[in-house]
Amino acid sequence: MANFSKSNVPRFSVEVYQNEYLPEGGREVNAIVTVTSTGGGTTGGVPLAGASLSPSSIPGRAPTAAVVIMVDCSGSMDYPPTKMRNARDATAAAIDTLRDGVAFAVVAGTHVAAEVYPGGGRLAIADARTRAQAKDALRRLSAGGGTAIGTWLRLTDRLLNSAGVPIRHGILLTDGRNEHEAPEDLRAALDACAGRFTCDARGVGTDWEVKEVTAVASALLGTADIVADPAGLAADFTRMMENAMGKEVADVALRLWTPVGAEIVFVKQVAPAVEELTDRRTEAGPRAGDYPTGSWGDESRDYHVCVRVPQAGIGQEMLAARVSLILPDPAGGTAGPPAQGLVRAVWTEDMAASTSINPQVAHYTGQAELAHVIQQGLDARKSGDFDGATAKLGRAVQLAAASGNADTAKLLSKVVDVVDAATGTVRLKAKVAEADEMTLETRSTKTVRVKK
């Protein structure tokens, strides 16, 4: 019998992988921090479909999760007309995936944002009746108007934060460029929404701007992807919603303490995808800062932390960083002792020890470079610098092959002809499908974990 009064906040664990040995005069300390959360006895990592015992589904209790789906209804969604129909079907599939008790709403996005369901600035509580009503309301969706994503996000923010629900998530679907507001407006909307809800973003077709969609996902700590064929939308929406339903705790921060005189070179998430966090620090007491990580279900993520410490003599040891996880106060719950890991620096004259690179650090350094050179290569290609593009994408092919990132290697092979993956010898393809190039760009930050 499940104990409903017990907190379902997942348990976090932190593991640090590093080579702590530095040579004389060495200052830079690199570490991979693996954070794993295991659920509080709810899903066990299996995405839920339909009924469950999750706290958000307990009848008569306040919901703990809320989701708002933003559907692009701009005029372009009618070209071809299947796009609008597929978007409608996908949204319906996502609604079907909502667990009972989850608060939700549907927003239609054009150059303005409009509530489709339930309306009145409120959220509906998912059950059989509201799900049917919502799907019914989807029929009223029609294409027409422009695209101003910032307005959609601001409305979503108002809706999600009206209910006092801890886990707040958005799902955004767009098919075109953000043409009806200034880039600054979108930037301002993202800044305003960051930390208030998380959001997955999807581009359907090939007329949208990769950097806009990835910027939304990045700022709101969600995933970005392309759904080139509108027919694939329903499956993708279902998956996204299942993932959202698996989240059990929101607003988790990675806290980094560093000693006096140390500076943080960078902090980034490196798995499952590369996400730069260095500039998102908020100070948290003396020499400590918090980096946002969004909401967590049963999952594991890796972070690469690089700290520059003051040098010390051979035989000295110091703590270069203390990594801990900060969870929102679980009302009445027991979060247990905070999970933490230590990043150390030890100066040694043993060259074998100080010159070896930790395999995890090496791997993720390569994965981050992979994401970077793909971006550079595609940018060079767009600007007509074919030599530069060949060099960068060749390096990407080499890195993807060496690290076993098969998905990215496959995407690369649709943009370049691989002559020799080991040396990174490639030729640019003369003709590249736009969808393939956009897929590569959107998914370039996806990483794989260290080969076992």
Place this chain on the structure above:
Amino acid sequence: MSQMHQLSACPGCEEPLESGDLFCGVCGYDLSAVPPPPQDRPTIAVGSPAGGTAWPAAGGGRPPMGEPPAIRFDTPATDSGDFELPAPAPAPEPVPEPDPVPASGPVPASGPVPASGPGPASGPGPVPASPEPAGQAPLGGSAPDPRAGGLTPAPPAGTRLCVACRAGRVDPDGYCENCGHAQPRERDHMEEELGSVAAVSDRGLRHHRNEDAFAVSSTALPDGSPAVVAIVCDGVSSATRPDEASAAAAAAANESLLRALPRGTHPQAAMHEAIVAAAAAVNALADDDGQGATDHDPHHQPHRNAPACTLVGAVVAGGLLVVGWVGDSRAYWVPDDRGAPPARLTEDDSWAAQMVAAGLMNEAEAYADERAHAITGWLGADAYELDPHTAAFKPDRPGVVVVCTDGLWNYAEGARDMARVVPPDAADRPLHSAQVLVGHALDGGGHDNVTVAVLPFAMAPEGAVSA
């Protein structure tokens, strides 16, 4: 009540110190582990002038040098029977006239620091054979007190201040909350004196932690005569958790001897059992390791790079001197009468020693090879097979056994070199002697952890040898 540091004031904040302080009570300055300026290291001073001035008789040790060494246990003494330390052949000339010049020769270090020498050597007036062994308990026992007590700079009682920046508190993990520096750990410097035996272990100057360990103890044989034990272990740095391996091995061997000796087990058999027990204790660590790591790395091989260490032990009981070892930690015999030749009692399990033993290389060639110090025997789950060496001796004169890791013998390799740095009053002041020997290694560069036990061997009063 360590006699090691005879500073009158803290080098950090000038606060007057009391003898025996391991840390400055005001600023927390670590008086042992942080290498102080030369004049703060009395071990230099104590060691060298002792050799140069207060030890004229030592010159007597040199004349026999030209002759073939009377005692060198070069032949592997593997579980062999007892053999007596023969009365040294050069006995006729045991006390040739004292010759201070050659005496100072072998201790070049005395040159640079003669001024500071006499002070510490005489000033401290260390009580020979400290009457309160309890006070010599490992550093950890006494360390918290000086840190916590009598702090003027306002932190709440009970907080520890960082010894490096003296501003931050020390967190539960042992790092400063301000500058992050690791705090001296209990094992960085340990001393213990127990009746007539004493040991000192130090992190050294170039290693970040102390992976050596020791145990000293005494018990009684069934006939009521005393039995004194010293065990020294050196963790293998290239293995995982070498510090745990050495600690486990030293403790297990010691306990095994304390069980076996009072039951009347022959000391040599008891030493053999003790090494087997120590090996089992180290092997058990590898099993722990396997469970902890499987989670993240399915291909983890628990026995690969398993915790490992060397061991050398000595027992003085019933008129016998028994040594046992695995690896390259050593025991030396240094007679009180320095005219008598000293001896190395152990034969390294090392590449160089094997080469020499097999006749493939001469000693000079073998030790010049970069593989010279690779050990060929150790305690640990990945050892090929456990081959404990033991040997028993029946010395015909009093002396001390120096039981040590290579952190010391790298700076005094030959038996005569070792005898030269052992203070003449070692039998009476074993703790002081162990401190001096550790100081000798630190003066030489302290490149490794240093651990030394000094175990006096007194001639049994007539009739006491029941054998």
